[in-house]
Amino acid sequence: MNTRSTILAAAVYVATVLTVSACGATVSEPSRSSGASTATVTNCHAPLTVPGTPTRAMTNDTGITEMMFALGLQARMVGYTTYDSKKIDIDSSPWRSDFGSVRSLGTAFTREVVQHADPDFVFAGWNYGFKESTGVTPDWIRSIGATPYQLTEACRQPGTTRRGIERPLDALYDDLTNLGTIFGVRARATTLVQTYRAEVARAAASAPTKDGRARVLVFDSADPAPFTAGHNAAPDEIISQAGGDNVFADLDDSWTSVSWEAAARDDPQVIVIVDYPTGPSNTVQSKIDTLRAQPLMSQTTAVRQGNIVAFPYAALVESPRNPATITALAQYLRSKGF
Incomplete structure (x- = not known):
């Protein structure tokens, strides 16, 4: 071989298929203003209340950042961090132009970097940025006045550091749906989830x-x-x-x-x-x-x-x-x- x-x-x-599915990802739709009422979703089996629509969201890691791009939320982002080893991700990404247009905050997801960015919403996950060893945890994010959102694939099981509380695709769909609610782009999120479910069903039909x-x-x-x-x-x-x-x-x-x-x-x-x-x-x-x-x-x-x-x-x-x-x-x- x-x-x-x-x-x-x-x-x-993968890049070709995703380029097609990403078309229109930056199309905006009416959304709540930053001063609107709060949104409450379930994140890691716990209620998460977000006061108004975030306007300075920060993300860590490429897959997480691409979720924001797929929902057309580039303008709501203050920036993203990633790692040197993920260059191939950005080069192959259907959202490569978005990685170029949204501010890169470097390759270190540290307290100093997060505080300097002054975000109002931080999307990361355990071992996808959140770590006790660095002090960047959801509790610390709350202490600086921002809302932490945890990647569902990496949610910790109760009483342990083992990760994962539901099937991975359900985690993806839940995160997209939650982000749609938080950022006021529910229609876009619903369309994405429906599209992804249909593609998975087509692939599984031949298995x-x-x-x-x-x-x-x-x-x-x-x-x-x-x-x-x-x-x-x-x-x-x-x-x-x-x-x-x-x-x-x-x-x-x-x-x-x-x-x-x-x-x-x-x-x-x-x-x-x-x-x-x-x-x-x-x-x-x-x-x-x-x-x-x-x-x-x-x-x-x-x-x-x-x-x-x-x-x-x-x-x-x-x-x-x-x-x-x-x-x-x-x-x-x-x-x-x-």
Whole structure:
């Protein structure tokens, strides 16, 4: 198999589909004024009240920022932060021009950066910016007079730091719907959700129901243990709707580390690589080389047969790219006989 061609084809397909679906994303509609009555939504299974319509929203990470762009909320944003490794996300994004027109606040989501931006609404998630180790938490956001909104895919389970409280696509749809309510663009949010549901249904219609489904492993990185996606991360449902079975579907967590023994145990037939290069040691090719060199992984069907496909990071975390990624992965699996 020409691995590079497969990787590029997947990336190009996702970008093409999303470019079409993103058309009109900046079309505005009547919305509440900043002085209007409050909006209350449910976020991480708790009520969240937002006083008026935010006019200085700040986001962290590419997938989260793209949700704002998909809803046409660029003018309501004071800026976004991301990371150096996410350049490929921005370059491949259907909303690339929006990343260029909205202010970049750099690659550090710190208290200093947030305070300097003076936001009234901060959209991030646990391990997507919110961390006790940096002091940037939802409680701290409230202490500076802004409203924190948590990425639903990364909501913490009660009494634990494990993440994920509902199915990943439901998390995406809930966040889009909530943002539509908060920012007064409910019609746009409803249209997006309907469009995404329809695309997912079309992709799932070609998937095998039981027999013939591929066993799929998500490989993010290895430092030194493999980092992968559990039941509550976006790839689990991306894989399921595309017609495969995530080998870590029984892991009640989002993104997390596992052992090489566990990764190889069920003999994955396809491996999905998360593409976010942070240097020569973290490119897609270097990740493939790692899999080939690892004694247990080298014997798996996926590595032996070269059934390896890569997608940009923003396509595999909760984001408006998820439905197109399902379509692209479904086509890849069908091409491999699954």
